[in-house]
Amino acid sequence: MKEHENSDDHRYACAKLLARKNASGRVYKGLVIQMEEEIKYWQEILRRVMAVVRSLAVRGLPFRGSQEKFGLRNSGNYIMSLELLAEFDPFLNAHIKRHGNKGCGTTSYLSSKICDEIIDIMAKKVISTIVTEIKQAKYFSIFVDSTPHICHVEQLSFIVRYVSKKECPVERFIRFIPKCGHKAEDIVTIVLDTLKNYDLDIADCRGQSYDNASNMAGAYSDLKARIKEVNALVLFVSCSAHPLNLVGSCAAECCETSISFFSNLQALYNFFSISTHRWGILILRLKQNSKVLKSLSQTRWSARGDACKSLCVSWNEIMAVLKIITCDMSEKPSTRFEASGLLNHFDSLEMCFPTLLWNDVLERFNKVSKSLQSINIELSTIVKLYHSLVIYLEGIRKDSTFDLYELKSIGLNGEQNYAYDLKRKPKRKV
Template sequence: MTKTHYSYRKHLPIRYTYYSIDDPPFKHPEYSPKISIPSIQDHDIPSETVEPSSSINPEYHEVDNISEPIISDDPAKWIVNNTTIDNLLQRGIKQNANADFSLSKRVICNQVRSMSKSLFTRTLKNGDTQLRSWLVYSESKLCVFCAPCLLFDKESQSAFKNGLNDWNNIHKRVQDHENSFQDQRLQRKQKTDCFDLNKQIETEVEYWRNVLKRVVVVIKNLSSRGLPFRGSDERFGSLHNGNYMMLLEIIAEFDPFLAEHIKSYGNKGKGSVSYLSSTICDEFIQIMSAELLKKIIAEVKEAKYYSMSADSTPDISHIDQLTFILRYITKGGVPKERFIKFIPNCGHKSENLFDALINILNELDLNVNNCRGQSYDNASNMSGAYSGLQARIKAVNPLADFIPCSAHSLNLVGTYAAECCTIATNFFSLIQKLYNFFSASPGRWNILMSRLSCQVTLKSLFETRWSARHDAVNALCLSWNEILSALEDISEDTREKALTTSEASGILTNLNSLEYCFLALLWNDILDRFNKVSKILQSTNTDLPTVVELYQSLIKYIESMRTNFENYEKQAIEKSKIKEYACNIVRHRKRKIHFDDELNENDLNPLSGSDNMRINVFYVILDLLLADLNRRNKCYVDLNNKFGFLTSLHELSPEMITTKALKLQSYYPDDLEISLDIECRHLAAHLKSLNIGKMSALKLCEKLHDEHFVILYPNVNIALRIYLCMMVTNCSGERTFSVLQRVKNHLRNSQTNERLNALSLLCIEAELNRDMDYNHIIDEFAIKKARKVHL
């Protein structure tokens, strides 16, 4: 009868099989330790396992939810069986050399004798000392034992096997025993068998670790790109086994080790061990995502100060997913924005969003009082000043300043300006209608492409990023005459359907006017600047002073455009070859004037086409852009004024630095010390001595860390970390939605939210995923999967 149990060995679950207690394994003529990796899919105890008899009642304790016997350090309490032997071989035998030997005193021949610590060492002829590793002291029985005799010699009746306390002759008895043939044989046997067993175990463990390394590298590469894993079956050699098995097959073509492993274990089916199944793959995905999240949270806690952002979108299964992003400054002064998780169906009401964010912060063990900023879009449930999400967060932590998403605000500026007058609204509608007309038919698209002199083709309007409409307007400006020519040919083609020719004729009539050509040139310049600024605002490295600077630059640019009406009009006439506005060509209907009507100046002297375009369109668009830019920039300027002086210390007088530093310190009394004033004045003198002019907050923070000046200016460093951790845009959250569409598409829409979060995290944070250590992941897998079944 055999007895099987599992044990930890070199971080992999190993299964040992020994013979029964009545036939010790090290004496059995056919002894050969059987070692195998337990099946991960089979969590049941093997049928051949024998439970311990009722006469044996070892103590047990839980280690990682695994029941493990407690083997005493006292040899008198050992229950000699395979479990005890294996446990002692792995952990080593404690000699108890530091026990209280005074309790072992005995009166022998009118003399008091006791155990001595010197008994654990022997002195050789040349004076060297040698440890008697076989000798063990029992504190309960107050005697010494020979560990090899006690564990391995069943037949011997040696006194050292039952315990010896003859302290009067103990030294001679010990010398005689260690020089005896029987004892030396047992010690050699113990060492030889342990060495052979350990060597075999290490060889087996190394084999399976090599298999798991190849599994991990496949999972890391597939998950970092958001690719699907599983196919319609799970058999090697099938054309439908999915990307996971396909990559293992590709590696096996150039890797004889994996090829032989797949040949031996690949398609054996359920119940056999291969570590290549989808179950193992899923477990590794969860372990890797948990380790990656643990690393991110550790960085956030090390940084202490952070900002958060949240946004939501429905996925392919119509489940509303709220993305949660954290921004913090690393130890080296570099800003990072990290994805944490998707929260499903938390609702759109501000109180529901608040509960969801607070719960996740508690779950991650992050203190909400360390939050210094929050950034959302301009929806009322998010940005509401009284009951919005930002107001509820500020009620808990008043230092969590709300910063509207700068990129989203810039989109709204353009949207409102485009809707300020009818002709501007119709202009963008006509561009989308033009694209839809040509893209609806390959024949029409070929006609258009045959006439284009440049490679820029018509583009559709963007709904999410309004500033990206520049691509559509720019394509129209570059190919104005070619597009009109294509429309004209289609409208005059008798082979086309009447509906097609009518539609082409209508678009041509509307587009072929001086007004629309003027608007195309005007919006092309505006959107070009808006698009470039929007791309910078979406960067992770963009900070608050950069937002203020970019908004100010747009304001100055729009102001300078107000004097360029004649220039735009001249360019429109040259491009369209039309010299009159439509309002000048069409006869105006004269309104009958009644005796009680109030006449205005336009009724008496109607505006010309040029004046109407300048006053009612050109100035209206630009003035609305200016007003909205100034209004939305005000919140960024107010917040930037708290910290802005840190980037211009060289320009300020000591009195001004003191005033601003004390004001900032009073706003963050629990974070900044009163010595901030002294540090700022010292830093100003320091920068002047180095002839360093104005420096951005990010560069200044990096310099403090690179030059090891953090110790010299600790409060300035804290102020910069708070300043830079403030999130000025939630574009990182928007980008996670692109990954959500890839990870959970129409072919993968049944996965659980736990798996969705794991795959999304590994894909979004692909840089951290790529740098994870193989061995550490395998060790974590082994700790979770190792288990024991006791004799």
């Protein structure tokens, strides 16, 4: 058989057969052409659908609406994007008219089920690419943190850090793991199983980083220690931004004056934001391009700098609006009473002074916190940032700095004396 296949006669016969087939055609030539056209048609449809899915997924936009039908205004971003594309694409427009709302049992490649399958295929491809890059880099570090979902379900975020071929540090999110629990033994099992599922060897892990919770970075039986039992070469580095956030919040909460200041600052934002009428009056009085009032951040303490900044920059305008609302007899008595209370709190040297002080402190804290969250930051840079922040705060404690803030407060507020000095001192009966 081999001698026959390699012979000149057999090769000549095969060449004649191919020439005859191309010249005369085949019996099922029409079917082949029809099948190729059909394949090309659905490939073009899939190419457009995948482009829409990729664009929405990259930007983190929702896909679904209240109804998934073409021609409705309350359809989701997925249907809306296809309709928008169809306005300039006659091919897709004709396909939507022919197969758009036919329902189940009809092939259209436009349904939510196909969309979910495409998302799943893309996700697997992305994860596969990330895992390949990690294996090429060989050594990696892991980041793990748990946070409640909007549906009040605890989930664990799993992130891997490695060095790319261009010798640049890269951080990649791998997945969310729901119902992870809070115990260290449960979390370490999830971490090891996740690495095993993606065929990543824990022996190649060289770093781990978590927040300062006792189950993550405690002294003995935490996640850090349990990972080190599996691989002694895994170096633990605490999250640099999280301790800074804790130190700042705990330092502020130990002082009653600071607690009162931030409570009044949040109350001021609530007073204006709860009413569109009051918010409109405030916007009209603010300077052009100045920041509006901001709410206090509950999770990131350093982000409160935006709230202090908006009050510090627009102090006179905000006090003027409070006076207008207090004296406006067309307002409700409760509104005028609330505005009067806020005005009495803020239009004083006791509130103007901490506004200027916290504005500078939180602005510095916020900048340092953002720098600490950079991907390219090094440990030596972290130490320098901490050291510079300590020096800055120690400089504020000097008497000369206090006098400087006091002069700024008097110049901004116009009040010369503290409320304590203006109080009538009680006289003891003789």
